[in-house]
Amino acid sequence: MDLTPLQEAVASARTVVAVGARTQWRIGEPVAPDAAVVRAPAGVVRHEPADMTVTVGAGTPFGDLDRVLAAAGQECPLDPADPRATVGGVLAAGLSGLRRLRLGPLRDLVLEVRVVLGDGRVVKGGGPTVKNVTGYDLPRLYVGSLGTLGVLAQVTLRCRPRPTVSRWCRAPEPPPAGTRPSAVLWDGERVQVCFEGVRADVDAQCRGLPEIDGPVLPAGAHRGRISVPPGAVRPLAASLAALRGLRWCAQLGVGTVHVATDDVPALVAAREAAHAHGGWLLCEQGAPGLPAFGRPLPNAALMRRVKDAFDPDGKFAPGRLPLAGAPAAGARA
Amino acid sequence: MLGTANATAEPLELALYARDAGVAEGHAVAVCWPATGAQLAAAVRVARAHGRPFVVRGSGTGLAGGATPLGDPVVIVTTRLDRILEVDARSRVAWVEPGVLNLDLSRAVRHLGLHYAPDPSSQQACTIGGNVGTNAGGPHCLAYGVTSAHVLAVEVVLPDGEVALLGGLAPDEPGYDLRGCFVGSEGTMGAATRIAVRLTPDPPEVATMLCAFASVEDAAATVSETIASGVLPAALEMMDAPITRAVEDFVGAGYPRDAQAVLLVEVDGLPAGVAEQAAQVEAIARAHGATAVRTAADEAERALLWKGRKSAFGAIARIAPDYYLHDAVVPRTRLVEVLGEIARIAAAHRLLVMNVFHAGDGNLHPLIVFDGREPGTWQRVRAAGTAILEACLDAGGVLTGEHGVGVEKRDLMPRLFGPDDLDAQARLRDAFDPDGAANPMKVLPRGSRCGELQRVPEGTWI
Amino acid sequence: MSGPLRLDPDGLVACVACGLCLPHCPTYRVTGREIASPRGRIAAMRAVEAGAAPADDAFVRAIDECIQCRGCEAACPSGVPFGHLVEATRAALGPVGPWWRRAAEAVALRLLAPRHTLLVAATWVLLAAQRLRLVPARLGLPRLRAASLRPLDLPAGGSPDAWLFPGCVMDAWMRDTHRAAARVIRATGAVVARPGAGADCCGALHLHTGRIALARRLAARVVRSMPGDAPVVVDSAGCGAVMKDYGRLLGTPEAGAFAARVHDFSEWLATRPPPPVARTGRTVVVQDPCHLRHVQRAHGAVRSVLRDAYEIVETDDDGLCCGAGGLYAATRPALASAVRDRKVAAIGRAAPGAVVASANPGCTMHLRAAGLDVRHPAELLAEVLDG
Structure with missing residues (x-):
């Protein structure tokens, strides 16, 4: 995959922001408006079905990747809400999908990254094999870095067998121990649960439960994602239930709670509840002017040093991630 | 703070901390055994105040020299930090101190129907802290992922003596994944004092199968086709004939002594899926000429089969007194070809190489067995080892799948990474440890960064 | 290439330092120190044997702190004969520890254990001292009972179906266990006897403290005390373990044949109806x-x-x-x-x-x-x- 145009675009700009499909553009603080927009290349570079790995340009829409993998009976559970989202965008935002309960977080899917740094150099981190501890874990560092450490240009991802059956059901309560749901969503009243696997196992787990087309998540002009320790979901839910105009749905066993509302104050109140239960509320949509994170990031000084190590000139996505200290512009040659 | 009883510079004790289970030797100027996180942090600060680097180690079962003390450091041993601090069965999280033994944790939560999934072969002896350092793997990491997939948060003493909590129990901590950076950093970014790990529910159903083959090629082809067919076993291990016999001598688990290769395959999950996958594996194995396929009848038989597999490296001493064990990963589609190449290299160097490895994820462990007392053997062993690694890299592989780079593979890093890649990694490490005080001279070769100078002490050999 | 400890070089070299023994070592488990572990002790033995380190106080302490439980041996995939290495090292070092300990060991092992009547007499003295509250509780000695010390109701010698080996301390302090064992053996229909003269002590404690010559003399007497081919039933695991190793200790075919007749009480019982x-x-x-x-x-x-x-x-x-x-x-x-x-x-x-x-x-x-x-x-x- 030819990365030269991207390298040149990055090297020649003063500040840069990598853009995908802008489906999660609200994540993080707004980027300085004068940053030059760059896009990573799209396309599947290599799919090794027998090795269950796939290498793609970071600009590849998830839907395109999914079609290629589906043809080989495989999948890569990036699970963005919108299939137009690019692979690079999903990884940079770092927010895992609904099936995290069974399939794990996004960061565990990335095997190798190729990243364009500020001076146009391409840096490789990780490796193409499914197991690898050679050197420091740059792939994980880039997941959730919001484009502030360089431009993700190409990634190698781990695939898995696509389940023969994948079924969402409505249930009166969470599934009992001994079942293996891929997702359990709970909004205080009803439960939506996803079972996957071979037909007999899915049938057995779904017995007596009405099937639904797919999960319904709260809708509203302003949306956020709460992240709390999984054990704090139920006490948090009690607080959220008391908030007028707030709709929510929790991923049980994970600790993610999706919230939506039509008035910003309810989102602010939800954020306070999240803080009270040891977590965060990340703005995902709307809520103009509301800070993205709501409180200072932990270990901001150490994160600042990491940022400076990869982006000494403060070139990438300026403003996106509020870290302590000023960018050490020109500090390193 | 530690007291004189828990720190020493006595020559015999220092000598015993000159190495881990690998072959590289170094030298410690002092050794200490803190019993609390605060004592560990104090030990780091004392070392720094005296201008010394520090090396943190657990049980010393690492095979890449990751715990070898280079640069005359203070060695900080975590074996007394061995408390399981908290188990939350509902959230499936445990907080542990770094010196807790991997298997002790699984045992302690067994009654809750949970276990700690990463299961390195040394799991009875190795510590969770050491596992975090090397991002340890193990047979069951094929389906469940390596250590970094199971560590939620780490409280660390940074090399400047500051304490920080990296990661957290909430699923999406904002900002950079510092936890992800720390796991697998081989002690070069600081010292863990408390670790939150994910506990995994025991599978409702497990089938453990032993498949015997008349050739290594047949077994390797079975592995490739199993993966390609869409079966995702919980574990898929391979042993060749000499290893199988050595293991059988030790455990008597009924491993076939006449097979040229055996596969140990485990599938788990819900009953129908397990039955289907087990049948698929058996069909694939038989199609590739398996001479026998046996399924463990009960938990005791299953445990015995695994004990055999996990004792393999040690059992080698029954064949020859020394071994040199490598750890490389190749794409699973290249297994047959790479195993053939390894056999050719061994023959060319007049050495016996055996194979026991995590076949399902392509993680090879070519094992050269020899008697180091015979003159000239070590040179041939090193030459063959390097040739084997080169062959793995040429097949699109990487240097290490779970043992870590340590000091053993440090100088091979430029074979896999270009100067820019190494520079980026060095910058990341410097962000944590600008003075190079934490486990110096590990992971990255000299010159990874411009102007970097490192001294390798006399007598260090790798 | 034997060094000052005269250890078996093949045994010493067998350790590959994998560390799988560590969790099975009781002293490592409580101290967390390499020097209190089998791997550390072997490395120390190697260093001393190779002349790279002196057999100094630290070395002696490392060897002396080993309980000789041999849990490491069962865990060792390489088959390192750790127990034999420690026994040989202790023999090479000779009696160690403070003077009072060496003196007490000498009295117990050289004077009392080989002479069973003397040991039983000493036990009566100890019992009297206990009654007079002269024995501090912190020594952890069992509370002796006169009833337990009455003679065993077992014939000595003859040609029984099974021998019951009485041993030294056990027969002095815990004779009730022998009585129970004899009852159970008889309940299976077997005729049981105790050995004739010479079966004072199996020599285990001597072997473990490096007194190999005395251990051999005691072992030879034990072998002679139970002729024939009836099984030798031992209700003390420590004695049984050494008696099963007499073949190696004495190096004679007779001793080897005797060792093959030795069974732990439960082991023997499990073979009976x-x-x-x-x-x-x-x-x-x-x-x-x-x-x-x-x-x-x-x-x-x-x-x-x-x-x-x-x-x-x-x-x-x-x-x-x-x-x-x-x-x-x-x-x-x-x-x-x-x-x-x-x-x-x-x-x-x-x-x-x-x-x-x-x-x-x-x-x-x-x-x-x-x-x-x-x-x-x-x-x-x-x-x-x-x-």
Whole structure:
């Protein structure tokens, strides 16, 4: 995959922001408006079905990747809400999908990254094999870095067998121990649960439960994602239930709670509840002017040093991630 | 703070901390055994105040020299930090101190129907802290992922003596994944004092199968086709004939002594899926000429089969007194070809190489067995080892799948990474440890960064 | 290439330093120190043997702190003969420790153990001293009873179906266990006898403290005391382990043939038609004496003979040593009790307050001193024999 145009675009700009499909553009603080927009290349570079790995340009829409993998009976559970989202965008935002309960977080899917740094150099981190501890874990560092450490240009991802059956059901309560749901969503009243696997196992787990087309998540002009320790979901839910105009749905066993509302104050109140239960509320949509994170990031000084190590000139996505200290512009040659 | 009883510079004790289970030797100027996180942090600060680097180690079962003390450091041993601090069965999280033994944790939560999934072969002896350092793997990491997939948060003493909590129990901590950076950093970014790990529910159903083959090629082809067919076993291990016999001598688990290769395959999950996958594996194995396929009848038989597999490296001493064990990963589609190449290299160097490895994820462990007392053997062993690694890299592989780079593979890093890649990694490490005080001279070769100078002490050999 | 310790070079080189022994070493478990581990001790032996390090105080302490439980041997995939290496090192070092300890060991091992009548006489003196409250409780000695010291109702010599080996300390302090064992043996229909003259002591304690020559003399006397080919039943796991190794210790075919006749009590019983017992439903936690589990590897038999009468509960510590170690509990009380704390905790986790079955007198005394109710499997069975 030819990365030269991207390298040149990055090297020649003063500040840069990598853009995908802008489906999660609200994540993080707004980027300085004068940053030059760059896009990573799209396309599947290599799919090794027998090795269950796939290498793609970071600009590849998830839907395109999914079609290629589906043809080989495989999948890569990036699970963005919108299939137009690019692979690079999903990884940079770092927010895992609904099936995290069974399939794990996004960061565990990335095997190798190729990243364009500020001076146009391409840096490789990780490796193409499914197991690898050679050197420091740059792939994980880039997941959730919001484009502030360089431009993700190409990634190698781990695939898995696509389940023969994948079924969402409505249930009166969470599934009992001994079942293996891929997702359990709970909004205080009803439960939506996803079972996957071979037909007999899915049938057995779904017995007596009405099937639904797919999960319904709260809708509203302003949306956020709460992240709390999984054990704090139920006490948090009690607080959220008391908030007028707030709709929510929790991923049980994970600790993610999706919230939506039509008035910003309810989102602010939800954020306070999240803080009270040891977590965060990340703005995902709307809520103009509301800070993205709501409180200072932990270990901001150490994160600042990491940022400076990869982006000494403060070139990438300026403003996106509020870290302590000023960018050490020109500090390193 | 530690007291004189828990720190020493006595020559015999220092000598015993000159190495881990690998072959590289170094030298410690002092050794200490803190019993609390605060004592560990104090030990780091004392070392720094005296201008010394520090090396943190657990049980010393690492095979890449990751715990070898280079640069005359203070060695900080975590074996007394061995408390399981908290188990939350509902959230499936445990907080542990770094010196807790991997298997002790699984045992302690067994009654809750949970276990700690990463299961390195040394799991009875190795510590969770050491596992975090090397991002340890193990047979069951094929389906469940390596250590970094199971560590939620780490409280660390940074090399400047500051304490920080990296990661957290909430699923999406904002900002950079510092936890992800720390796991697998081989002690070069600081010292863990408390670790939150994910506990995994025991599978409702497990089938453990032993498949015997008349050739290594047949077994390797079975592995490739199993993966390609869409079966995702919980574990898929391979042993060749000499290893199988050595293991059988030790455990008597009924491993076939006449097979040229055996596969140990485990599938788990819900009953129908397990039955289907087990049948698929058996069909694939038989199609590739398996001479026998046996399924463990009960938990005791299953445990015995695994004990055999996990004792393999040690059992080698029954064949020859020394071994040199490598750890490389190749794409699973290249297994047959790479195993053939390894056999050719061994023959060319007049050495016996055996194979026991995590076949399902392509993680090879070519094992050269020899008697180091015979003159000239070590040179041939090193030459063959390097040739084997080169062959793995040429097949699109990487240097290490779970043992870590340590000091053993440090100088091979430029074979896999270009100067820019190494520079980026060095910058990341410097962000944590600008003075190079934490486990110096590990992971990255000299010159990874411009102007970097490192001294390798006399007598260090790798 | 033998060095100052005159160790078997193949045994020494067999260790590949993998560390799988570490969690099975009781002294490593409580100290966390490499020097208190099998791997560390072997590395130290190698260094001394190669002339790279002196056999200084630190080395002597490292070797002396080993309980010789041999848990590491059972865990060692490389088959390192650790027990033999430590025995040989101790023999090369000679008696070690403070003067009072060397003196006490000399009295116990050179004077009393080889002369059983003298040991029994000394036991009467000790019993009297206990009654007069002259023996400090911290020594952890069992409370002796005059009734227990009455003579064993067993014929000496002859040609029995099975010999019951009485041993030294056990026969002086825990003769009730022999009585129970004899009852159970008879209940299987076998004729049992005790050996004739010479079976004063098996030599285990001597061997473990490096007194190999004396151990050999005692062993030769034991072999002569039980002629014929009847099985030799031993109800002390520590004695049984050494007696099974007489072939190597004495290096004669006779000794080898004798060793093959040696069986632990439970091991022998498991080969017999089971005696009639009443099912009690009571819970018993099995504590595996190291020399039964790691050396004789006959601990499974304890479970099979008790299973008909009791509910067996296992501990979760992989048979880690209790810290008794023959004389160890007396000579290294601090480490021994730290090791015991772990065992007591493991027993508590398994079944709090339950009776503990132990097939070794040393373990029994050591654990009783921590307040546990410990019985020999023979006693537990004798209690429930029908009729």
